[in-house]
Amino acid sequence: MIKIPVVLSEVTFIKGSTSVSNLPANDESIEFAVAGKSNVGKSSLLRLLFNNRKMVKVSRTPGRTREINFFRVDVKDGPSLVVADLPGYGYAKVPMSMREEWGTFITDYLQSRTMLKAVFLLFDARRDVSEDEYEFIEWLKINNIKVFPVLTKVDQIPKTHWGKASISVTEACGMRPVMFSSLKPLGIDDIWRKVISLVNEESDGGT
Numbered sequence: 001m002i003k004i005p006v007v008l009s010e011v012t013f014i015k016g017s018t019s020v021s022n023l024p025a026n027d028e029s030i031e032f033a034v035a036g037k038s039n040v041g042k043s044s045l046l047r048l049l050f051n052n053r054k055m056v057k058v059s060r061t062p063g064r065t066r067e068i069n070f071f072r073v074d075v076k077d078g079p080s081l082v083v084a085d086l087p088g089y090g091y092a093k094v095p096m097s098m099r100e101e102w103g104t105f106i107t108d109y110l111q112s113r114t115m116l117k118a119v120f121l122l123f124d125a126r127r128d129v130s131e132d133e134y135e136f137i138e139w140l141k142i143n144n145i146k147v148f149p150v151l152t153k154v155d156q157i158p159k160t161h162w163g164k165a166s167i168s169v170t171e172a173c174g175m176r177p178v179m180f181s182s183l184k185p186l187g188i189d190d191i192w193r194k195v196i197s198l199v200n201e202e203s204d205g206g207t
C-alpha cells in the first residue's frame with residue numbers, strides 16, 4: 001500500500017528512446033506518462049515527484065528533446081512504477097500532426113504500450129487551451145487513454161483566478177485538473193493520489 005507522503009526507495013533512469021523499436025520492455029509494471037507542450041513544466045513536475053533527484057533534466061532551451069525519457073520509481077512498501085517524460089509538442093509553427101515524425105513516434109508509443117495506465121496532461125495555467133491541445137485530448141479519448149489533467153505554474157496567477165483558469169481544461173478533459181506548481185511547491189500529493197488510484201485499480205483487477 002502506498003501512503004502519502006510517499007517515500008521513494010529508489011529512482012533510476014532507464015533510457016531515452018527515439019523510436020518504438022528501442023522502448024524499454026513492455027513488462028508488468030504500471031507505467032504513466034507526462035505530456036504537454038514544450039516548456040509547460042513536465043520535467044520540473046517529475047523532478048519534484050522524484051523528490052528532487054537531479055536526474056531529470058529541466059530544459060533551458062525549450063523544444064529540443066525528441067526522446068521519451070523513462071524512469072523506474074520504486075516506492076517504499078509499494079510497486080515499482082515506470083514513468084515516461086514525453087517530448088513536448090507545439091514547436092514553433094508546427095501543429096500537432098500525426099504526419100510529423102515525432103508525432104508518429106509518440107502516438108505509436110501511446111497506442112502500443114499495454115503497461116501504460118494513464119497520461120498526465122499538463123497545461124500552463126496562464127494560457128488558454130490551444131487548438132493542438134484540444135486535438136491531442138480528442139485523440140487520447142478516441143484511443144481510450146486515461147487522462148489526468150494538471151494545471152502547471154499556478155504560482156504565476158493569483159488564487160482568485162484559479163477557478164477561471166481551470167474551466168476550459170475541466171471541460172476539455174471531463175475532469176478537474178490538479179492545481180500544480182513545482183516552484184511553490186504545490187499539488188504533488190494530488191499527483192500521487194492519482195497514481196495511487198491507478199495502482200489500486202490494477203490490484204483490483206481493473207474492476
Ligand SMILES: Nc1nc2c(ncn2[C@@H]2O[C@H](COP(=O)(O)OP(=O)(O)O)[C@@H](O)[C@H]2O)c(=O)[nH]1
Nearest residue numbers: 038039040041042043044058059153181182183
Ligand atoms: N514559475 C514556475 N516556473 C516553472 C514551473 N515549472 C516549470 N517552470 C519553468 O518552466 C521552464 C520549463 O520547465 P521544464 O520542466 O523543463 O518544462 P518541459 O519542457 O515541459 O519539460 C523552466 O524554466 C522551469 O524552471 C512552475 O511550477 N512555476
Ligand SMILES: [Mg+2]
Nearest residue numbers: 042043057059
Ligand atoms: Mg522536459
